[in-house]
Structures are given as C-alpha cells and as structure tokens.
Amino acid sequence: MDRKVALTLHSAINRRSMSDNLSLSSKKTSSELSNGSPHPFSDSASRDRTHERAIYQPPEIAKREESNILRAKILVALIILIAVCGVGTSAYLLVKDQEKTNFENQFASYASEIIIVSRQKANQFFSALDAFTVSISSQAAWEQALLNTSWPFHAVPDWSVKAERLAELTGVSDPEIAFATIVKAEERERFNEFATQAIPKWYQESVRNENTDMTAVEFWNKTTPFIHFLDFENNYRPTPLTGPELSSPLLQHYPLKLGSFSRTNIMYDTMASPGTATLINITRAIGKPTIGFTAIRASDGTQVVGSQVIHPIFDTPYTDDKDRKHVASTGIRLHWLDYFKNILTEGEFGIIVVLRTACPDLCNRDDGRTARIASYMIDGSYAEYLGDSDMHDPKFDSMEITDIFVDLGIDESQLPEATTCVPTLSLHVYPSKDLEASFQTDTAVIYTAVVAVIFIFTSLVFLLYDFFVRRRQTKVMERITRQDKIVSNVFPTAIRDRLYQSQDKQKGKSTRNPGSFDDLDFEGDSHISGSAPLADLFPCITAIFADIVGFTAWSSAREPQQVFVLLETIYGAFDKIAYHHSVFKVETVGDCYVSAVGLPEPVDKHAVIACKFARDCLKKMKEVTLKLEVSLGPDTGDLDLRTGIHSGQVTAGVLRGERSRFQLFGDTMNTAARMEQSGEQNRIQLSLATANMLIEAGLAQWIMPRSSKIFVKGKGEMQTYWLRKSRARKPKGSNLKSDVSTLAELVETDDESDSIEDVRLGLDVDHNDGMTKIERLVEWNVEVLAPLLQQIIASRGGLVNNIAGLSNAEHEIGKGSGTVLDEFTPIIPLKRFEAEDLRTRRRPSSINIGDEAKSQLRSYLTQIAEMYQDNPFHNFHHASHVTASVKKLLTRIVKVGEGNGLAVSSQRYPAADDETKLADLVGHSYGISSDPLTQFA
16 A cells, blocks of 8 residues: 555656646737727737737837947948959959950960961971972973883882982971872773882882881782772772773882781772872862871871872973873872971960861771861970860860961862862861960959958958947946836836837937936926826726735745745736736735736727636636645645726826836726625626626626625625636546545636637646645655755765664664653754764765655655544644744754854854854754754654
8 A cells, every 4th residue: 555655646746747837828819909099008000919018128219229220230241241242353353354365365376376387387398299299290201201201101210218308398207108190091001011110129229218127029029010909898809900990000109018908009099099089180170289188097006187188290390381281199198296296385385276178078087987177285396186076175166266277279160070179278276274274373362362351351340349339338228228127017018108208209308318218207296397197097997806815824934935936936827827818917916916908008808808817817826826835835725816806997107206107096996906805715706897798798607696795895785796617627536545635626617618728828737737635745745855865865974884784773663562652752862063074074965865765755754644634733734834834943043054153153253263163053053953864853
C-alpha cells in the first residue's frame, strides 16, 4: 500500500511539474463600436480596440521622430552607397576601356605587321618561282636551237642543284618541287623512250648532290618507265595511260625519295589527281600560276593542310610573245607555317592567322574531305599550326583584320567553263585570349578598391558620429521613455495622446523645453494653465469588481514575498484575460480587481463581454490557487473570488494633482462595489441593469434570480441575479485512504465552444491535474522538507566518517523493548559549535538528493497524512498550517550567509574575529541554524 501511495503521489508530482503557462492568445474578439460620432477618448478611424495597456506602446511623436531619423540615415547611406557605386563603376569602366583600347591598338599594329611581311614573303616566293621557270624555258629554247630538240622532250639539267637553290630563295623549308611536261597522246611512246634515257642521268646528279641513302640504280629499279596512273581498284597498280587525253607526267622531283607503295612518283600522270588537274587546266587557260590547298606531310608524319602552286613553263622565255605555248609546269608544295615564322619579334605574341581559299575542291585529303581553312598561332618568331578549321575565339570576330594574301591577278572570264572559283588565298588575323590577358591588369580593381576603402572609411566616420549622437539621444530617450511608461501605465493610450496634444498646443506659450514631459501639467490649476480638465461622460458601460475571499487571513500567515507572488500571478492572469476580451483594467485596490467594459472606447455588447470576462477570471482564479498551493502552502487553494457587476453611466477623466491618474466616478461604480460586497464566494452577482442587457442580447439562460432581495446602502432593497454555472466536471479520484474533500469548485463553462476557446486562449483545461487537497498539501510539505535534506547531507560531510554505520544506527531506532514514550526526551542536546565545520560545509544548493529520496519523503508524508482523522482541529490540514508557521518562524532566525547575524555581531564585537562572530550567530539562533536535522524534526 505504501509503495502504491508513493507511486500515485510521484505521478501527481510529474503532472504538477508541467509548465504553468498562463499566457493568453493576443487574438482579439471582435465587437462593434457604438453608433454615432467617434468618442473623444477613441483614436483615429479603424483603431484596434485591443488594450494597449497590456503592451507598452511608445508615443506617436517618438515613433515619428525615430522613423524620420531612420529615414535620414538610410537616405545618407544610400547617397554614399550610390556615390561610391557610381564612382567605383566609372573608375572601373574607364580603366577597362583604356585597357581595351590599348589591346585593340596593339593588335592592329601586330596584324598590320603580319600582313605586310607575309605579302612580302609571298611576292618573294612567286618572283623566285617565276625566275626558275624562265630559266627552264630559256634552257629549253637554247637546246631546241642548238640540238634541234622540241617539247616535251626536255629535262632540266642540274635539277637538284637548281631546285635546292629555289627552296633557299623562296624561304620554304622541306619543299616538294616537281617538273612535269605536257605530253599529247601521240607523243607518249617517244616520251617513254626519252624518259628511259634522261631519268637515270638526273638520278645520278641528285644522288650525288643530295647524299641519299639509295643509289641511282636502286631508284631506277623503283621507277615505272612509262606514263601511268594508279589503279585504285587493282591494288593501286601502276597502269599505262591509254586514252586520247593530254597527260602531264612527273619527270623530275626534289628531293629525290620514294613515294607511296615504296616506289618513286616519276612518270606518274599528275593529271590523274583531280585537284592538280584543275590547277593545270586553269594555268593552261590563263597562262598564269595558280594556287590551291593540298594535303602534305609534316615533319612528324602527320597530314596537314598546305598549298600547291602550279607555275606554267612556256616554249619561249619572252613574255611579250602572244603565240607562246604552255609546254610544261613547275609545281611546288609548301607549308605556310614557314612563312609565319620570324614575322614578329620576341615579346609580340598571341596572334591567330587564318588562311582561307576560295576553291576548297582543289585540296584532297587522305580522309576524302576537302579543306578551305588553315589556322596558325604566331608567338614572336615562333609559329604553330593549329588545324584545318577556324580556331580563333568568336568573341574577337569584330576585331578581324583581313587582306588578300596571294592575288595572282587572274581574270575570271578566262577560266575554263568547268572552273567555279578563282584560286586565291585570303589572310584573316585575330587576337587570342593570351594577348587580351596581357592587357588585363589589376588597375581597375585597385582603383575600385581604393574607392571602396574611401567609402568604408567615410561610413565608419559616419557610424562613429552616429554612435555618439545615438548615445546622447539614448540617454535622453531613456529618461523620456521612463516618464512615458509611467504615464502609459497610469492613463489609457487615448488619454495619454490627448495629454500630449494638449501639451503641444501649449508649447508655444511655454518657456520650458518644448520636448520635455515636464510640460505636462498634471499638478497645476486648470485656470492657471489655461487648459480644461480631461473628462468625459460614458453613458453606458459595465463595471466589474472582483475581490479575493479569505485573502486577509491567508496573507497574515505568509511572508511578503509570498503575498506578492500570489497577487502578481492572479492579477497577471486577469490582465491577460482582460487583454483578450478588450476589458479596461481600472485599478487594483488591495485584493480587489476593478475593471470596466465600454471605455475608453464605447462597446455595444459590453455587458456580455463583462460576464464572459468575469466567468473566465473565476475559472482562472481556481486554477492558479490550486497550482500555487504546492509552493505557497495550505489554504492557498481555498481562496475564492467574489464578483459583482453593474451597468450604467460613469464620468471618467484625469484627476490632476498629486499622483494624478485616470479614474471613474458615478453611481455605477458604487453599485458595482455593492454587488461584490453583498455577493457570495465563487459566484458572480449581477445587478438588474446588467441582467436586462443580457436578456436583450438573447442570453436569458445565463442568469438566475437570487432567492431574496438584498439591501444596498443608499439604494434600499434590490433584486439581483447570479450568473449561471454549467454542469461541473467530476474530479479525478485520489489514492489516499482518507476520504478528504476535493476542490471546492470546478471550472465552469457555458458550452462546448467555451472549452475550445479555453484551449485557444492557452488556458489549462485540465485543472489541478487531478490532485486532491491532501495530495497538494503533501507536495507542499515535500517542497519544504527537501531543502532540509540537502542541508543535512551538507552538514554530514564534515561530521560523519562512516555513513553506512550511521545508516545502521538509524535503522535500530524504535526496535528496543520499550515504548515510543521511552524514547521521548524533554531536552535535545545540540552538537558543539565548530566554526571550521561551517567554513568547510558544502553549499546545500549544489547537492542533488535524487528522485528516489524525494519519492521516499513523499511516501513518508503520505503515510502521516493517512494517520490523521478528519477532526476539526486535529487533521493533516491543520498540521500543515503548523508546519508553515514553524517554517516562517525559522526563517526569521538568523542563518549563516544572510549577513544580519554577522552585522549584529560586528556591532556588538567590532574587533572580534570571524570565529567569534560565528559563535555569536549560533547563540542568536540557539544552535538550531547550525543543525538542519533539528530543523527537519
């Protein structure tokens, strides 16, 4: 049974320890304003009716000034910010624009230099090639006149030496130079015989001049001795040319080397290559050199795009001879990369050159694709081939500089019908990102950073100045705010604003500081000050008087702090309920809470609101007192509320003078007070006027007439009414054996909607957590005795060496052969005073006795409570009263650490040491304060 009681009380304590949330929702109930013109005490249109007194609101003038100052600061900050952004952006853009201009100018200089030098080299190339072909034509004309030979039966003597010299003059490294004659079909047999005799001779010359790895005989063995083409369908087999068309067999080649399929290209018909055939046909038609793209092998073996130039050789070296015939051609393949080297000096870099041809079909690659573009990167004296596509960055398209690289002066009208384009090369020059990056510096960022630093410095100066100004203003505003809070706590917001407006009207007549609250004339004579009193008539309001029944007797047995804890908790809960219902709190006189509905702003259903407010206060009163009983002691839960309500007219205003405040006057207030005084505890008494208003509102079921009329001083007999209570909720049962009385009254509600409203307001619907009065008294005693257990543990820290032995000795108490009375002693010997024990004693607040000890203490007190009978002056309730009185008495005795005893000791013994003072303290408390076990007993 004891364990069951302990568990029950422990569960009750856990429920009780939940947070006592007395906060109420700030959501306002809607009510209609009275008809007619706005009341003088009301604010501007659409003002919220919720009481501003619940939350302090600064005066409008302070808000306006703060808002103006804030706007001015924001404006200054924006101006500075806009200025720094403008200046910083302008500086950044100007520097970047200058960098871009320098970049564009430098690129234009590089591009112009590249175009000029490249065209000079191209002109030099074609001049050297023209001289080479003229020398061949002249040599053939001399042989024709001297030896009676004719074309195509001519070979170039000293071919290797002349071709090598041509390569040097053109500036081309590793070129491929070829000599091919034009052979008619009827001349093929004779030409084959001629070639069989001529080719071995120049093989010997070339082998000797070029120092090849193969001998002339070996080269001849790798040569096809007749005009042929490669049969692609027959494994590239050399096949004799049999058609009637012209042929242009390759007779001499520099350098001497093997071609495809480990054979020389000598006697290969160059007309069999479509691109070369087109160039030869164009050359034959116009009598001028032609150029086109072709695939060549680079030094690393990769296939790159190069150029093929075909220069005609005529039967006479004289250019003015209109009857001269194209009898042979000199062809040269070159990589333009050599022409872009050594164009720029060191330090000039980042230029991309793109070569474009107008005739892409003139270039055949191994992969079958045609090419029209070749891209190169020029960095100083170094040049790099990028590929056969346009490799420049598209963002530099607007900076393109272009020119004709090779213009052969070809007349388009002279081209063969099958030719669709003029074979020319154009040069397109672009900058690269590297060149652009070389002109992008940190100057723009530095300038912008300098501007930003200036802005930051200016801002810091501004903030420093603002700091000192605000510090001064804060001191002034703190004083003004304190004064204004006092005014706001005393007067409604509307009255406060009217006082300020009145002061503003008088400031032109006053010689005092116009912004000071001292100008508010609360104490002066209205005739002297020239201002009329602030007073108005409210024709219809409802006044509520609520008095705490039993408060006087309860407070006489409590400490002042406990009294104010109760009042602050109860009145604070009432204030929040008033805030929700838009009820105006007038004042608190002692234990009486005075409020009204219908002022300072008129309300239509003020009587209904007042009844709801009174009913909610009655509910909250019981909840608060039951919960506070654990901490404030017995009888706290027995406190009740007695409420009286009356409706009528009042005169309200500011009564100026000493401690002026907003007050209500009239018979309505007196009658409401009589309704409270003649009422009953835990009930709400209504006057006939208020009851009639409820009936008019269709709420007649709310009221119940009092059985007999009451006598009211100055009024005589009056018929009054009770505000009805709904069905009460049954309390939760108790586990205690004694059938003690539970809560005097339970919280009442009008209907289910009110219960929902309680939840919305934050009211604790589960009143008292199901605890009975005895259970609350047990919990209060636990809270009183638990700190003493902490003090006992602290005192034992320096006195007991064997805690286990002490525990065994405690268990032996009461086990002797005698009775309980044998253990009684009239005198309790206290321990001897030891100053060192008090110095070394642990702080009791730092000791945790644990839940188990509390549970045992709760079970112990529960068993004691069960032993009492329900006698008027000998019950657990009365014993708890005695405990409260003893606790109050012990708190009046001087204790270590509070200072009063030491102060007395210092007065009695000015020169005494600490030990003497402590000994004197123990003497004042008769040793009880030094022995917490005695206090517990």
